Amino acid sequence: MxxxxxxxxxxxxxxxxxxxxxxxxxxxxxxxxxxxxxxxxxxxxxxxxxxxxxxxxxxxxxxxxxxxxxxxxxxxxxxxxxxxxxxxxxxxxxxxxxxxxxxxxxxxxxxxxRMPAVTGSWMLPVTAGLVSGFRTRQRPTHDGVDLGATRNTAIRSASAGTVIRVVCNVSRGTCDVDGSSSLTGCGWYVEVQHAANVVTRYCHMVRRPSVTVGQTVARGTILGYVGTSGASSGPHLHFEVHVGVPATRANAISPIPFLQARGLTIR
Ligand SMILES: [Zn+2]
Incomplete structure (x- = not known):
């Protein structure tokens, strides 16, 4: 101790x-x-x-x-x-x-x-149920999972790494207001680069994220809080996992088996 x-x-x-x-x-x-x-x-x-x-x-x-x-x-x-x-x-x-x-x-x-589940060097970014999956039949371009956390829930870095992007991404207006499904963009979002060129992305935060580019984060460091900025119809965390830097559509993988392989289950 x-x-x-x-x-x-x-x-x-x-x-x-x-x-x-x-x-x-x-x-x-x-x-x-x-x-x-x-x-x-x-x-x-x-x-x-x-x-x-x-x-x-x-x-x-x-x-x-x-x-x-x-x-x-x-x-x-x-x-x-x-x-x-x-x-x-x-x-x-x-x-x-x-x-x-x-x-x-x-x-x-x-x-x-209570804290989200933790195993080894990874953890769930929030404790919340799955409300929309990765590249489903209905949403083939949905490159992450939607976790139904309530507004202002802390979003935690899923593993240790370095913050490589802190962005407001919205087709019009600002990220400091609730978005809608008529917009495009991830709203306020953060990317963290981890070991082995894995990048995680956390979208639709309620306000400017709590971290800055270049900051080293631990597993569990609060990156920001759940909101509904950008292309979003209600508060939730849109969470992506990429293998490659920079994170692109082409290197997005499903977070569910990725986390399952690390002992973490999204329910
Ligand atoms: Zn989503």
Whole structure:
């Protein structure tokens, strides 16, 4: 656990940027506490486990506002030994084993905020059902899958990589408004280049994406939020997988078997 706290300055900078993004839901703190690690920063994670993607770090001695808590990985810390993880106002989790706080109950977090499934170095970008498939008979030019996530759901990078495109793509008007099926274009979208020249594309975001071109992202880094900008008739995530750089229609592959081969099932 301790060794994981030590990261490069660049990683911390990236993490701080991620932490700075406000979660869409308004979070009211239930308790406050103080981080006690004995020195190194305490890792903040996207879920209640030391294996969840790291989203930032909180310095030793910092005050934290705790919104709710979830049972997760058991941790032996400097303050106590516990399986509880505290959710902070930005939606990240820290182990309660490193938090000194007064007595009193912290409410259990609602389960609707759970992280998308993760296996190995890949994860689902959102937790949502399939609403339209890849190059179906009805939509032979649909080069991705549509996942029926609600507006403002966080969209997470499906794997580690580098952001290679952040674009507003719409046939007329802007991407900062709801689109329609009379438009063309992906709206606000992001492409991330991963190992082996795999590129993932995330379309129709609700507003300007949360990342910039050239930024290194981890699996699970929030890229932006679900919307319906561009050629879209309602909020959802249009997700594409390409094998080749740049991503083109010719190198698009179906995300479903690609993710299935990595142990991830879109339902
Ligand atoms: Zn689509």
């Amino acid at each position: 301790k060794r994981r706290h030590q990261r490069s300055a660049l990683a911390l900078l990236t993490a701080a940027g991620t932490l700075g993004i406000a979660a869409p839901a308004v979070a009211v703190p239930a308790a406050t506490g103080t981080v006690v690690t004995g020195g190194t920063p305490l890792n903040a994670r996207s879920g209640p486990s030391a294996t969840s993607p790291r989203t930032g770090a909180v310095p030793n001695g910092s005050a934290v506002s705790i919104v709710c808590r979830l049972a997760g990985q058991f941790i032996s810390g400097t303050v106590t030994n516990t399986g509880y993880w505290d959710r902070l106002a930005d939606g990240s989790y820290v182990s309660d084993a490193y938090i000194r706080r007064g007595p009193g109950d912290i409410p259990k977090c609602p389960s609707a905020t």
